[in-house]
Amino acid sequence: MPLISSIAYLMLLGLVGYAALSLFLGCEKRPLAEVFALSGMLGCTMVPLILFWLSLAGARLGRTVLLGVFIASLFGLYPIWRKRGLVVPTWRMPRLTKVDWLLAPSLVLIVWSLITVTQLALKYPLIEWDGVSTWGFKAKILALASGPELHDYFHDFSLNFSHLDYPLLTPFLTAGLYGAIGEVDDTLGKAGILFLFWCYAIFVYVAARTHLPRYMAAAVTALAVSAPLVLRWAGQGTADMPLAIFYAGSIYYLVRWILGGTIGDAWLAGIFSVACLFTKNEGLPLAVINLFAATVFGWKNLPRARYARELGAVVIGCGVCALPWILFRHSLPHIDENYPGHLNLSVIASNRDRVPWLLNQFFLWMFRQPDSNFVWQLAAGALVIGLCTRPSPAALIMLFLLLAHLSVYLLAYTITPLPLDYLVFVTWKRLLLHTFPAGVFILMFSLSKIVPNPASASQSPISAE
Amino acid sequence: MRKFFRHKIGMHSQPTGMVPSDRVVTALVMTILLFAVVNAYRNPPDLVAQLDKSTGAAAENTASLDKLFRKITASGNIVLRYEGFDYSTRDKQEKVTFEYIRAAYATYPRRIYVADATTPVPQTETEYLVGDPWPAFNPSKTWLDDHQVVATITARRQPDGTTRYYELSHTQP
Secondary structure, eight states: OHHHHHHHHHHHHHHHHHHHHHHHHTTOEEEHHHHHHHHHHHHHHHHHHHHHHHHHTTOOOSHHHHHHHHHHHHHHHHHHHHHTOOOEEEOOOOOOOGGGGGHHHHHHHHHHHHHHHHHHHHHSOOOSHHIIIIIIHHHHHHHHOOHHHHHHHHTOGGGGGGOTTSOOHHHHHHHHHHHHHTSOOTTGGGHHHHHHHHHHHHHHHHHHHHHSOHHHHHHHHHHHHSOHHHHHHHTSSOSHHHHHHHHHHHHHHHHHHHTTOOHHHHHHHHHHHHHHHTTOTTHHHHHHHHHHHHHHHHHHHSOHHHHHHHHHHHHHHHHHHHHHHHHHHHTSOOOSOOHHHHOSHHHHHHTTTHHHHHHHHHHHHHHOTTTSTTHHHHHHHHHHHHHHSSOOHHHHHHHHHHHHHHHHHHHHHHHOOSOHHHHHHHHHHHHHHHHHHHHHHHHHHHHHHHSOOGGGTTTOTTTTO | OHHHHHHHTTOTTOTTOOOHHHHHHHHHHHHHHHHHHHHHTTSHHHHHHHHHHHHHHHHHHHHHHHHHHHHHTTTSEEEEEEESOOTTSHIIIIIIHHHHHHHHHHHTTSOEESSOTTSOOOOSHHHHTTSOSSOOOOOOHHHHHHTTEEEEEEEEEOTTSSOEEEEEEESOO
């Protein structure tokens, strides 16, 4: 019974995600794999957001609430269909050529990675420190408490080890599953995050396939999902992999929009940026960086009227989605970490000697094997070759986003009041995981200029640039 | 220019639309990517085996810990005290604290109090390096009654520094 309820919950995520996708894209035709991946990723964004809004209104998480969300999204599809039409998944039988045998090792690696992560996640309860203390603890509380009881939790300092002011997307995603199965099961509870990871694997392939030949897209996907960094964290029940996944979605569609994509791309970039800030505190600066990039690069690249109309609509729409969490978080006590509280010039100046050491560490982390499957080295090589021959604007925007992302972490490490070397030791792999999708996309976009995929040039605004 | 070149050498009928130089570049890039993919087969199995082993061992400890604390908290909340642990070592930070957090997680909505609601209890290992995270907690009888505390547990460090035991002392009949 818990297994059936879990599957029903994952289908609910897919349904809500599909409704949101149709709302953003209208009646666009997209490949079936992309519709599946985006529905899953959007479902894992929208359902926790909806559950959060409902919990603010005092609702107790359970099957009744989930049934209400299911019925509402089902009825929500009707007006979307009438006004904008639903996204049409397209399917075309792949015509394999002789070189496509090169797919084999990549496919084996992708499947092996997905099975391994699934097996590790569903074999054990929550063991990872953060998985238990922050994300798992919050999920259990959100599943069991509501109203004043929930309010008390967020103001009980003795439970501060669970980081009272940390974002709630992952806990609500897990708590939703607990609500569906009617009990707290921290082994099965990781199914929501796993579902998100499977969708991510498909998303990376679809994104890569848009710009690269099939066998090359599969190779890039294999490198992205089988990296030890990813395997280490994807099934642990922490929020690091979800943040990396939402960040991947946000920057990919942001670049597509900047380089002439549709308003649907802007909506996807916006809503995944909201997901970032609702997943981890690190997501807030990432959302701000995305907004900055959209404002600056969009201004330079898009027709002014369209730019203003689309950016304005997306910022307002996504701002409305994010505002309840921002206000709620603002009302919570900020006891530990509190990086914004340390962000002042005197702290930065007094800790400036950390910067060279940290830069050196960043370089070592990125290019150290075997954490990232050579992705950083390949991305750097492809970027340099691209710069010398056919520079890819998409790769350059990605590089900007990556450098801005790393700058945020550099600043956080510079101002942290905690012992730096130990903090770095326990956190750097996860921070590198957050930046990993940017490395994958730099590789992908740079390769698309070196080895273009003529078959899809007409479909993609980035390939056609 | 590329179109002109393709037309001149009659490559326009190619299904992929590639010129010969493209083929060389493609082959080169694919070789590098395949090398990276094949290389990716090397490390993950070791990592996964290691992760499987360490997680399995931790899961066994966790199961017995969950069972112990669920039994202890079956009839109400408890107060937990730590004695004899050295804050300057990772003993407290990594093992005891994790045990506390896991127990607090497993027994919720029962509560395991190590401090009152106004004393922040930090989580991250690094925060423990800043100072003693948990000041002495000696709640009054009224506080214990108000919070439905049925027992006080003391976690003590053994003289050899390797093992601990939990001592149960009932605060209420």
